[in-house]
Amino acid sequence: MNEIIRNAQSSVAHTSLDPQDWGAFRALAHRMLDEAIDGIANVRTRPVWQRIPDGVRAAFKADVPREASDLAEVYREFAEHVAPYATGNVHPGFMGWVHGGGTAVGMLAEMLAAGLNANLGGRDHMPIEVERQIIDWMRRLFGFPDSASGIFVTGTSMANLMAVLVARTSALGTLARQYGIGNDGALLTAYMSQAAHGCVSRAMDVAGLGTDALRKIGVDADHRMDVAALRAQIAVDREVGFKPFLVVASAGTVDIGAIDDLKAVAQLCREEGIWFHVDGAFGALAIFSPELAPMLGGIELADSIALDFHKWGQVPYDAGFLLVRDGEQHRQAFAQPAAYLRREARGLAAGAVWPCDLGPDLSRGFRALKTWFTLKTFGTDRLGAAISRSCALAKYLEARVLAEPRLELLAPVNLNIVCFRYRADDVVNREVVADIQESGIAAPSSTTLDGKFAIRAAIVNHRTEEADIDALVAAVLDFGGRRCGEDLIEVEAPPLAAQ
Numbered sequence: 001m002n003e004i005i006r007n008a009q010s011s012v013a014h015t016s017l018d019p020q021d022w023g024a025f026r027a028l029a030h031r032m033l034d035e036a037i038d039g040i041a042n043v044r045t046r047p048v049w050q051r052i053p054d055g056v057r058a059a060f061k062a063d064v065p066r067e068a069s070d071l072a073e074v075y076r077e078f079a080e081h082v083a084p085y086a087t088g089n090v091h092p093g094f095m096g097w098v099h100g101g102g103t104a105v106g107m108l109a110e111m112l113a114a115g116l117n118a119n120l121g122g123r124d125h126m127p128i129e130v131e132r133q134i135i136d137w138m139r140r141l142f143g144f145p146d147s148a149s150g151i152f153v154t155g156t157s158m159a160n161l162m163a164v165l166v167a168r169t170s171a172l173g174t175l176a177r178q179y180g181i182g183n184d185g186a187l188l189t190a191y192m193s194q195a196a197h198g199c200v201s202r203a204m205d206v207a208g209l210g211t212d213a214l215r216k217i218g219v220d221a222d223h224r225m226d227v228a229a230l231r232a233q234i235a236v237d238r239e240v241g242f243k244p245f246l247v248v249a250s251a252g253t254v255d256i257g258a259i260d261d262l263k264a265v266a267q268l269c270r271e272e273g274i275w276f277h278v279d280g281a282f283g284a285l286a287i288f289s290p291e292l293a294p295m296l297g298g299i300e301l302a303d304s305i306a307l308d309f310h311k312w313g314q315v316p317y318d319a320g321f322l323l324v325r326d327g328e329q330h331r332q333a334f335a336q337p338a339a340y341l342r343r344e345a346r347g348l349a350a351g352a353v354w355p356c357d358l359g360p361d362l363s364r365g366f367r368a369l370k371t372w373f374t375l376k377t378f379g380t381d382r383l384g385a386a387i388s389r390s391c392a393l394a395k396y397l398e399a400r401v402l403a404e405p406r407l408e409l410l411a412p413v414n415l416n417i418v419c420f421r422y423r424a425d426d427v428v429n430r431e432v433v434a435d436i437q438e439s440g441i442a443a444p445s446s447t448t449l450d451g452k453f454a455i456r457a458a459i460v461n462h463r464t465e466e467a468d469i470d471a472l473v474a475a476v477l478d479f480g481g482r483r484c485g486e487d488l489i490e491v492e493a494p495p496l497a498a499q
Contacts, residue, residue, distance in 0.1 A: 028072055033111075039083065040090060040104050043463070047440025049088035056081045088443055092463035095472065096437075096445035098254075098282045098311050098417075101461035106316040109373035113366035120152075120364040122341065122354030131355065131368035137375065138323050141287050143300035149327030151358045152367040155320035156281035157199035159306030162322050162333075162359055164190070164203040164246065166304060167275035169333040171245035177333075181208055189237050190246040191215045193225035193260060195253040197279060222412055223258035225249060231268055246275045251296060252283020255447045255456070257415035259283055262298030270301075278302045282311035282460070283415060288384030292391065292415070304330075309371045312387050314462055319367045322359075331357050386462040390416040393459045397469045406477060410454045419447065419454040422480030426453035435479040442472040 019025035059081060089099035118127040135150035153159050169176060172184055181188075188209055192200050194216045204214045215237070217230045234244045247269050249260040262278065269276035278284065278299055284307040286292035287299070299305065302325065309319040324330035335357035344350050356362045374383075398413045401420045411419040421429045430453055433446050445456045457472060480486075 025071070028075065032075060035079065036107060037104060040102075040107070043091050046084070046091070047088075048091040048093040048443045049437055050085060050440055051438060052085045056085065089461065091443075092461050092465065092468045093442040093471065094461055095457040095459055095464070095468075096443045098252075098458045098460050100308075100311045100314045100317075101463055102310075102316040103314050103374065103378075103462075105377045106314070106370045106374050109370035110316055113369040116366060116369075118366045120366055120368070121356040121362040122351065123348050124350040125348070127366050127369065128351075128355065130366075130372050134368055134371055134375070135323070138321065141380075142284075142302075142305060142323060144323060144325055147327050148323060148325050149330045149353075149358055150321060150323045151355055152364070152371070153320040153322060153359060153361075154318045155310070156197075156279060156306045156308050157202070157320075159320050159322035160197075160199050160248070160277070160279055161203040161206055163248075163277045163304045163306055163324075164200075164207045164209070166324060166330055166333040167246040167277065168207055168209065170275060170329050171243065174332050184243065185209065187241065187243045188245045189213050189215060189242045190248065191217055191230055191233065191244065192248040192279075193217050193219050193223075193250060193253070195219050195223045195225075195255060195258060196248060196250045197254045197281065200248050200279065219258070222414070223253055223256050225260045225265065227261055227264045227268060230265070234268075234272055234274070244272060244274050246277060248277045248279055249302075250283070251278050251280035251286070251299060252415060254281075255417070255449065256411040256413075256419055257283065257417035257458075258412075259295050259414065262296065263301070264298070266298045266301035269303075275303045276301065278305045280305050280307045282308060285309070285312040285383075286387060286415070288312075288380040289388045290384065291388050292384075295415075309374070311460060312390070313371070313374060313383065314386070315371045315374050319371050324358075327353075334359055387416075390459045390462070390464065393464060393466065393469055394418050394457075396466060397457060397459070397473070400469065400473045404473070404477070406480065407473075410449045410452060416459045418457045418459070419449055420457075421453065421455050422476055422484075424480060424484055428480065428483045429453045429455060431483055432476060432479045435483075436472070436475045439475065439479075441475045442468070444472065 087099065088094045090101055116127065118125065120127055120131060131152060138150055139146065139148045153162065168181070168188065171188060172181060176182065176185060185208070190204060190213060192214065201211045201214055205211050215233050217233060218226045220226055230247065237244055247265055249262055249265045251259050251262065266276050280299065284296065284299065284305055286296055304325065305323045307321050309315040309321060310317045331353060341356065342349065343352065355364060394413050394416045397418045398409060401407045401409045401418065406423050407420055408423050409420050422432055430446065433444055433455055437443050445458065447454050447456045455476065
């Protein structure tokens, strides 16, 4: 019998996935960490982005790995075939989309969170208290009451969807969760500006309300929602029997970073009894900057705010967040009783409201830890200074564009986004963007404004400096000149600036 037990124990022990040699594992782990830190510290020595070679891409068509591989070999494949071909948003020359640059501090926090392997769906453990502390900090920063609730999500696209669901439940009542939206739901209408992010339209689709129920309101010369037009559209919809239930204002539009008149929208929503939501994906964190925070006047009146710490907050991906003024309305939109989620008076299952009561996820990672480390290590003052700096760099780029006859500014610079173009047709400018990206010098993106193709520079990375802006401008002039057959000085490939 003892032999049977010993054999059984031996069999079980061999199924463990822990290293057989902790010393060797530790040495390799230290090497991985050192090289990851080197990658950030020496980021300027490599291209912003580079195209994936056909051979590398083909290697990732291999079959499912049935047999074990040596960890060092797996890491070698990562170092050679994955890391060099990432998006590049760690690099100061990345100005394509509103992606944060991350920090070494956040990277370490992510490692620590993985070590804990905590599930933040619920129960009584300290990682949830870390998330609750950040929720409390956000309440205070945005002037929300103590009864407000918050939750970490993947990003603002999910946060906006959840806000639509909370507003829908508020409008229809909790029975709609059981019986469906019914005829009343078919009459609900929501509103956003023509410059707002497309994820709001997708949220209306996923919420079962349909994209046709979303009214897209025109914008003024500064790309802000026309509040008079909003008021008029709401009146028309009420007149024909629709039920306006949600207005989504933008704090930093996707194309040019415009901030809607939040005070005026808030006042209108109060008058009309409509849920007022702010999509503040990156712009809401201007609250960290005393210089920029006044531009968010009225955000404290919102019923809900969506934002991303992984953008201007520089937290590694992903770390989205939803803040809701009325925590009970938030809970009513998602909470669902289940025997396996029973709350107890004591023990690990103790506690009242769990995060799973405030969103669709029961399995949730410890996103809050890297955010907590970032906020605690740098403080909102330093983060706010980095945010202000990115806006100052945008103004520097604007001045460079206005001073160069071969370049054309296409939109006002509200925050940190500059839309411009080489004075040539759309085909040339489209090629210029690709040329610059493939050169590794910088990584701008593009959009279309008033029918014109625009080179879009979104300055988010805290590592970006004037030299990186100069390199972008020089690259646009060089590649634009080449495409137009002009004789211009060529731009050197990276590194862009001295360490």
